[in-house]
Amino acid sequence: MARVSQEHLDARRRQILDGAARCFARNGFHATSMADVLTEVGLSAGAVYRYFRGKDELIAAIAAEAFAGIRGAFEEASQSTPPPSPDVLLGAVMRIFLEERIPGGDSRAFARLIIQVWSETLRDEHLFQTLAAGYDGMREAWASLVEAYRANGLMRADVPADHVARTMIAIAQGFIAQQALFGNVEVRVIEDGLRALMSMETQSRS
Template sequence: MARVSQEHLDARRRQILDGAARCFARNGFHATSMQDVLAEVGLSAGAVYRYFRGKDELIAAIATEAFAGIRSAFEEASRATPPPTPDVLLGAVLRLFLEERIEGADRQAFARLIIQVWTETLRDEELAKTLAEGYHGMRVAWAELVTAYRESGILRADVPADHVARTLIAVAQGFIAQQALFGDVAVDILEDGLRGLMSMSVDPV
């Protein structure tokens, strides 16, 4: 029997995750069955269950991967000289997850999927743990980026780095919520808004 390469296994797992994400985004987490996922990815039950035992594992994997991708982007940014400003960085990350991976009309559905993941944590302890770990990782990555801003001389040093990190994460979460609730919220709007706020200056009294 031919040996299956790791590249093949990784590609199959990617196929399943992408198909499941499309299903969840289109129909909602609870309204999507594993049969829907099987039909979407065009694989047998045995092939899918080899990787994931059910919807809970699929949604946890999607959430974990998203957090890992976002954290990686922030960590890479913190190593740049000078690091990209928040408007540029948040714009790039949100564009990656809400525009480049998802086609126009489906972006609102995908944002709603993210909201569903958040609400699922209220009943699923394992998913809540995954979300908490991802959130903590993002805070650490953003705090490192804040340090890089300070070392570059572009950010004041009298506000705790974690407070800045939490605020910027809240901006991203709020943007996703707006997309889920109202749709048609271009990332350009967030970039412009942040750029405008960053341009404010207050003369010392």
């Protein structure tokens, strides 16, 4: 029997994850069965279960991959001189996360999937650990960016880097929640809003 190449295995795993993400985004996590996923990806049960034992493993893999991709984008940005401003960076990452994650997909549906993933962490310890690790990685990535901003004279130094990191993550989470609940929120909205807030000048009180 011919050996299956790693490239083939990786491509098959990618096919399964993309198909599952489309299903979950379209119909919701609980309303989607593994049979739905099999139909979506056009593979046999044996082919899919070789990689994932069920929906919980699929959703955890989707979440972990998303965090890894976003953290990578932030870490790459921190190496630029000067690094892109928060409005530009967050806008770029949100486009990748919401608009490009499911080719031709519905960004509002995918935002709703993210909200479902968050709620699943309340009952699924493994998924909680996956998201907690991703959140900690995001904090570290943003903290590195803060240090890069300061090294380039772009940000004041009297606020802890982790406070800035948590705030930027909260902005992204809030944007995703708005998209999930109300839709019709273009990424440029968050870019414009951040740019306006960044332009404010604080006046010292007498």
